Amino acid sequence: GENVEQHPSTLSVQEGDSAVIKCTYSDSASNYFPWYKQELGKGPQLIIDIRSNVGEKKDQRIAVTLNKTAKHFSLHITETQPEDSAVYFCAASSFSWGKFQFGAGTQVVVTP
Amino acid sequence: GAVVSQHPSRVICKSGTSVKIECRSLDFQATTMFWYRQFPKQSLMLMATSNEGSKATYEQGVEKDKFLINHASLTLSTLTVTSAHPEDSSFYICSARGNMATGELFFGEGSRLTVL
Numbered sequence: 001g002e003n004v005e006q007h008p009s010t011l012s013v014q015e016g017d018s019a020v021i022k023c024t025y026s027d028s029a030s031n032y033f034p035w036y037k038q039e040l041g042k043g044p045q046l047i048i049d050i051r052s053n054v055g056e057k058k059d060q061r062i063a064v065t066l067n068k069t070a071k072h073f074s075l076h077i078t079e080t081q082p083e084d085s086a087v088y089f090c091a092a093s094s095f096s097w098g099k100f101q102f103g104a105g106t107q108v109v110v111t112p
Numbered sequence: 113g114a115v116v117s118q119h120p121s122r123v124i125c126k127s128g129t130s131v132k133i134e135c136r137s138l139d140f141q142a143t144t145m146f147w148y149r150q151f152p153k154q155s156l157m158l159m160a161t162s163n164e165g166s167k168a169t170y171e172q173g174v175e176k177d178k179f180l181i182n183h184a185s186l187t188l189s190t191l192t193v194t195s196a197h198p199e200d201s202s203f204y205i206c207s208a209r210g211n212m213a214t215g216e217l218f219f220g221e222g223s224r225l226t227v228l
Contacts, residue, residue, distance in 0.1 A: 032215045034216070034217065036219070041222070041224070042221055042222060043116075043118070043207075043219035043220050043222040044156070045219070046216060046217070046218060046219075089155065089156070091217075093215060093217070095215050098161075098209070099146075099158065099161070100146075100158075100217055102156045103155065104154075104155045105153075105154075105155050107153075
């Protein structure tokens with residue numbers, strides 16, 4: 001089955017700096033890669049996603065890149081703000097098998 | 113994005129009792145919903161896949177008689193923790209696929225279960 005690895009497990013950044021989280025996946029059949037933000041005591045919220053026919057996608061301060069050959073994808077947050085502090089999860093899925101395999105999560109702390 | 117509502121957000125029960133958690137897709141029909149369990153500072157652990165009108169598919173190691181899942185309609189799935197024990201205390205989260213063609217997965221707000 002699919003296996004998703006996520007690094008780093010924790011990330012501390014100064015407000016205004018950039019944060020990068022990286023994930024690798026094992027199943028070449030995976031074709032959908034979402035990123036979720038989870039605040040304490042709440043359910044994960046979809047913040048951005050990318051499909052295998054696209055190499056990069058951007059939404060304001062958030063961007064995701066995908067390298068299909070290397071089987072890795074990354075989340076980039078620019079101009080970080082304290083409200084970006086949360087746990088971020090990457091995931092991989094295939095439309096054919098439907099399940100989502102999640103990474104272990106990254107605790108991001110943005111200090112003012 | 114699509115809205116998934118989960119209720120209750122918090123529940124405290126005595127050991128031996130059963131607890132039901134509801135998951136509703138508010139603005140779309142969800143033929144498939146997923147139930148996850150999350151321990152503190154850990155990732156999401158898939159418990160089962162709930163399909164409307166059919167039996168749920170449980171992941172290995174998850175007791176189907178302990179965690180009863182019912183997906184009676186296209187907008188509602190329920191998880192019942194039967195004969196709850198303190199070790200069942202956890203954060204339970206449901207999710208639903210918004211669109212089978214595009215594949216987005218949306219989560220409920222989660223339910224914190226505490227078994228005394």
